[in-house]
Amino acid sequence: MAVALSEFARSLSVETAFTVLAAAKKLKAAGKDVVELEIGDSPFNSTSAAVQSGLQAIRDNQSHYCPSPGIPEFREAAAEFLTREFSIPAAADQIAVGPGAKIFEQFFCEAFLNPGDGCLVFSPHFPTYIPNIERRGARAVLKPLRQETQFRPQVSDIEDFLNDDPSPRAIFLNSPHNPTGGVTTEQDLRDIADLIRGRDIAVFSDEPYCHMVWEGQHHSLAAQPGMLDQCVAAYTFSKSYSMSGWRLGFCVSSREITDAIGKMINTTLSCTPPLVQLAGRAALMQDSSERDTTMRKFREKVVLLTEGLNRIEGFSSLDPTATFYVFPSVKPVCNRLGITSHGLALYLLEAADDSFGVACLGGECFGAAGAGFLRFSCAEPNERLQQALDFLPVAISRTERIESWLNSHPQFRLKAAYV
Ligand SMILES: Cc1ncc(COP(=O)(O)O)c(C=O)c1O
Structure with a gap:
C-alpha cells in the first residue's frame, strides 16, 4: 500500500x-x-582563483567534515568582504556558510516563525519563499510590487502589515530583486529600519544580486544601525562568481541568530564542503576585478x-x-x-x-x-x-x-x- x-x-x-x-x-x-x-x-566560467583553489583543496585532502557554521578562514574572509564592500559591521562568528543562499530561507523561517505567524512577502517574489514559510505552518502575507513604482517595496505596506496583521513576525526583502530587477534604495532601507527597529520583527534580506546594480551601488538593510540583531542577510557565489554548481553561499546576522542557524546546519547538512569554502574564500580575496x-x-x-x-x-x-x-x-x-x-x-x-x-x-x-x-x-x-x-x-x-x-x-x- x-x-x-x-x-x-x-x-x-x-x-x-x-x-x-x-x-x-x-x-x-x-x-x-x-x-x-x-x-x-x-x-x-567560475572565476579563476576559485577554480585554482578548489582544485588545490581537493589535492590537499580538504574533503572531510568541518565545523557546521563554516571553516574559520572562510568566515573571516566573508566578514571582511561584507565590511569592505557593503559597510556591514560583521565579525567572523556572525557568518554561517551554506550550499547557496536558498537554504537560508528555510533556516530563517525555522529560526523565527511559529505556526500561524504572519510573514510579509512583496510579490512578484522568489518562488521558494512561500514553501519555506508554509513549512513552518506560518502565513505568507503578500503585498504588491508595481512597475509604476519601479518595483520598490512600499514602506506604507510594511506599516499596514505591522498594524493590521494579527501576528506580524517577519518580512522577506529582496534587493536587487528577482524577477523585476527593482532596487530598494538606501532611503527605503533607512525608513524600513526606523520602522522595525526594537520591535519583535525579523527580516530576511535576500541579496544574491549584490554586484549587479547598474545605477549607483548596492545597499543592505544589515548595514543600518542595529539591524544585524533583527536581520539575516544572505549572499551567494552563484551569480557574482559564476559558481552556481559549486553550491556556496553564506549569511550574516547577530551572534545569537548565527549560533541558532549553526545548529540548523548541524542537524540538516552537517557542514558545507571545506574544499568549496576554500574556493569561495579565494574568490572573495582575489577575484573581485574579474x-x-x-x-x-x-x-x-x-x-x-x-x-x-x-x-x-x-x-x-x-x-x-x-x-x-x-x-x-x-x-x-x-x-x-x-x-x-x-x-x-x-x-x-x-x-x-x-x-x-x-x-x-x-x-x-x-x-x-x-x-x-x-x-x-x-x-x-x-x-x-x-x-x-x-x-x-x-x-x-x-x-x-x-x-x-x-x-x-x-x-x-x-x-x-x-x-
Ligand atoms: C532571489 C533569489 N534568492 C535566492 C536564490 C538562490 O541562489 P543560490 O544558488 O545561491 O541558492 C536565487 C537564485 O536565483 C534568487 O534569485
Missing part, C-alpha cells in the same frame, strides 16, 4: 525555472535549437535585451537598474492573443517553431502579481540574445500556431484580460 504523503509534501510548490529548464534540455536533446533564458545562471569585468558584461547584455524587447510592439520594460533579468509587461500581447503570460512563455519554447525556441518564464511563476509579464534572464551569449529578439515578433505573429497550441493547452487561455 502506498504511504500517504504529508499535506505539506502534497501542496509543495516549486521553482518553475527548474521545470522549464528540464523541458528546454529535453527539446535540445531531441534536436531543437533553444535559446535558454529561463534560469538565472551565468554563461561565464568579477567586476563579468558584471559589466552582464550589464551590456541587460541593456541589449531591454532595448531589443522594448522595440517589440506590446512589450514594455523599465530601463535596466539591476540584476541580469529583464521583466517586460506583455499585457497587450497576451490580451490580443488570448493567452496567459506563462502560456506565452511555453508557446515560445515548444510550439512557435519546429526547430527553434526561446525558453523564458511567465511572471506568474513568481506569484499572481507577476501575471502579464515575462522574465528573461541573460544567461546566453549576446548573439543568442539577438537571435531570441529576432524570433519573438515572428513567433507572436504566427496566430494559427498559437490557436492550435491553445487548443491542445486550454489551461493557458486567458480568461479575463490583464489590466
